Amino acid sequence: MRIIHTADTHLGYSAYTKVTESGFNQREVDVYEAFNRVVDFALNPPDGKPIDLIIHAGDLFDSVRPTNRAMAWALNQFLRLSKAKIKLVVISGNHETPKLKETGHVFRLFEHLPGIFPVYKGEYEQFRFSNGDENLVVHAIPHCTNQATLKKNLEKLTPKHGAFNLLVLHGGVLGMKEFRKGDFNEQLIPTNYLNAEWDYIALGHFHKHVEVRPNAFYSGSTERFSFAEAQDEPGFVDLNLRSGKISRRFVPTKARPMITQPIDCGDLDPLAITNLIERRLKEISCKGKVIRFVLDNISRESYRSIDFNHLKRVSSEALHLELKPQIGAKSAEAKSLTTIGLLKDELRAYMNQLDISSKEKAILKEIALKYLAEVTE
Ligand SMILES: [Mn+2]
The missing domain is CATH 3.60.21.10 (Metallo-dependent phosphatases)
Structure with a gap:
């Protein structure tokens, strides 16, 4: 039987x-x-x-x-x-x-x-x-x-x-x-x-x-x-x-493929996140698939700035694409507030774009970094 x-x-x-x-x-x-x-x-x-x-x-x-x-x-x-x-x-x-x-x-x-x-x-x-x-x-x-x-x-x-x-x-x-x-x-x-x-x-x-x-x-x-x-x-x-x-x-039963993948957004800006999602969509050849990306450690601001219309266009062959934001403590906004290393980098970047002579920049940088180091200690 x-x-x-x-x-x-x-x-x-x-x-x-x-x-x-x-x-x-x-x-x-x-x-x-x-x-x-x-x-x-x-x-x-x-x-x-x-x-x-x-x-x-x-x-x-x-x-x-x-x-x-x-x-x-x-x-x-x-x-x-x-x-x-x-x-x-x-x-x-x-x-x-x-x-x-x-x-x-x-x-x-x-x-x-x-x-x-x-x-x-x-x-x-x-x-x-x-x-x-x-x-x-x-x-x-x-x-x-x-x-x-x-x-x-x-x-x-x-x-x-x-x-x-x-x-x-x-x-x-x-x-x-x-x-x-x-x-x-x-x-x-x-x-x-x-x-x-x-x-x-x-x-x-x-x-x-x-x-x-x-x-x-x-x-x-x-x-x-x-x-x-x-x-x-x-x-x-x-x-x-x-x-x-x-x-x-x-x-x-050969059901329709369903894919869920994490993306660590911690150090990425919205454009980089959008590009990465687009690349992943190409890698998994999204046609006919049900797809979700879990956006780990993304900030609210970054999430809002993702180019959803663009992603909708490039995923039009997928059956469904959804993004699940996980607003986390490791997001770029959170890091910039808590990580001194990153503050230093930001200070340098800020100094570099100031419209002053390079000699003045060097002096300012030295003083600013000294203060930053004192605050850190
Ligand atoms: Mn049941």
Whole structure:
């Protein structure tokens, strides 16, 4: 049996101002297309060995009320899977789960599609699959509205004998800060439930593909949703289940490149900073990329004097360019006030441009530097 484990597609997410030729937000379309690539892979695996099932571990949608376009997109992809008889179990994540039951859940839309199993009622559900050789039980707990409900569901979990047991959850892991995203309604899974009685635990929520336990993995998201994820490779997990053994492979979704680089502006004037940014843009060949430069130790004045219009022109092929100023103590303005070495240089520079004879300059310099030295001591 071959299974795809994916999560955090965040359909409906959009960002920045670039639009496609048809007028849609480019990042929104990127996110749709990343999910399409997962479905394309399932329908047409490169090695020709068929996929039986997709497990989606939550945050299919970016919000509780996705746009009509996002819903239609998901529905179309699910129909493609349904027609190809590829099963799908999709659990609700914190992004798409309403706080109030009255709001109603967008996953209801998928209730009656053959072979598509949405799990969104705040309750533990089980699904059995068999391809003749292997028996699989998928144990699914969707995002619960509170930690107590989650715990109640976790306590009900019971792996089945004589079958391969796969557990699907969405959330961070209690006691492991690195897997938290800081969302207000983030669910935290106590580690004792991520135990060895499961053949595989398919996690969603944390956007980086990572092993939490030898049998528990975050698949990673299918696209990048912030500069914090710039270094991470989006993708999904391709699982192979044969005679009680499991093999696992990460498949990248080839998401749009996202780059974030620091620039130390401490000793640079606005023109030099502008030029340096332009040079960096050429070096990374900005076409189609999402780019951020973190301007370390820049002064407010320097930041205001950067030639933004020029940078906008030279980065017009990038999908997005942003500058993040970090006004710091090491900025030139701060240095000139605190560093005597620099004051000396400035004094010399000032003297040199005075309209007096070089003999007078020499005398003035000597006196001024003497006073400066006294003050320093
Ligand atoms: Mn999430």
